[in-house]
Amino acid sequence: MQKIYGHEGNKDSSYHYALIQIAYKDSVINQKRITEFQNLSFSQRLKDIDEQAKISEEETQRKQNIQFALIAFGILSFSLLYLILSRSFITNAKLIRFFGVVALLIVFEFFNLLLHPFLERITHHTPFLMLLALVFIASLLVPLHHRIEKWATTRLVEKNIQIRLAAARKTVEELEEKPEMHSLP
Numbered sequence: 603m604q605k606i607y608g609h610e611g612n613k614d615s616s617y618h619y620a621l622i623q624i625a626y627k628d629s630v631i632n633q634k635r636i637t638e639f640q641n642l643s644f645s646q647r648l649k650d651i652d653e654q655a656k657i658s659e660e661e662t663q664r665k666q667n668i669q670f671a672l673i674a675f676g677i678l679s680f681s682l683l684y685l686i687l688s689r690s691f692i693t694n695a696k697l698i699r700f701f702g703v704v705a706l707l708i709v710f711e712f713f714n715l716l717l718h719p720f721l722e723r724i725t726h727h728t729p730f731l732m733l734l735a736l737v738f739i740a741s742l743l744v745p746l747h748h749r750i751e752k753w754a755t756t757r758l759v760e761k762n763i764q765i766r767l768a769a770a771r772k773t774v775e776e777l778e779e780k781p782e783m784h785s786l787p
Contacts, residue, residue, distance in 0.1 A: 673712055681705065702751040710743055 684701055714736065725731035 670716065673715070677705075677708055677712060680708070699751065699755065702747065702754065706743065706747040706751075709747075710740060713739055713743070 684705070717735075717739065721732055721735045725735065
């Protein structure tokens with residue numbers, strides 16, 4: 603048919619418009635395919651970006667959890683070291699109180715780090731409500747700290763007195779066993 607209607611001498615308008623329609627239809631179909639391909643590639647890019655953001659967020663959360671675990675381990679290590687050293691060495695009550703205050707500050711700030719994201723969600727970043735929540739936490743920690751400090755100070759001071767008395771008894775016994783070394787000529 604194209605040979606009959608398509609040569610130069612035949613100027614049939616219906617054939618001409620049919621060719622335009624076919625070209626237009628092909629153009630529209632090609633444009634649709636291009637648009638679909640672009641939509642698919644855009645969707646894939648969005649998925650990739652979401653996956654990267656999720657991976658990044660998980661990595662950040664994992665690092666934060668590791669840091670929290672290390673801080674908790676450090677607090678426990680500090681407490682154990684403090685108790686071990688206070689039982690084996692002679693210390694005074696002022697030093698015990700000082701380390702007690704340092705421990706209270708560390709524990710309070712650790713709770714602050716742990717609870718801060720939770721408090722932000724509850725209070726919607728309102729500074730006044732955040733302050734109230736932190737004051738409430740401190741009002742729970744401070745009396746607990748004072749009770750523990752009083753108990754630890756009393757117990758450690760008694761232990762130090764016992765260590766000093768034991769050392770003094772040992773020294774006196776050693777001196778009584780060897781009177782000839784300490785006698786005057």
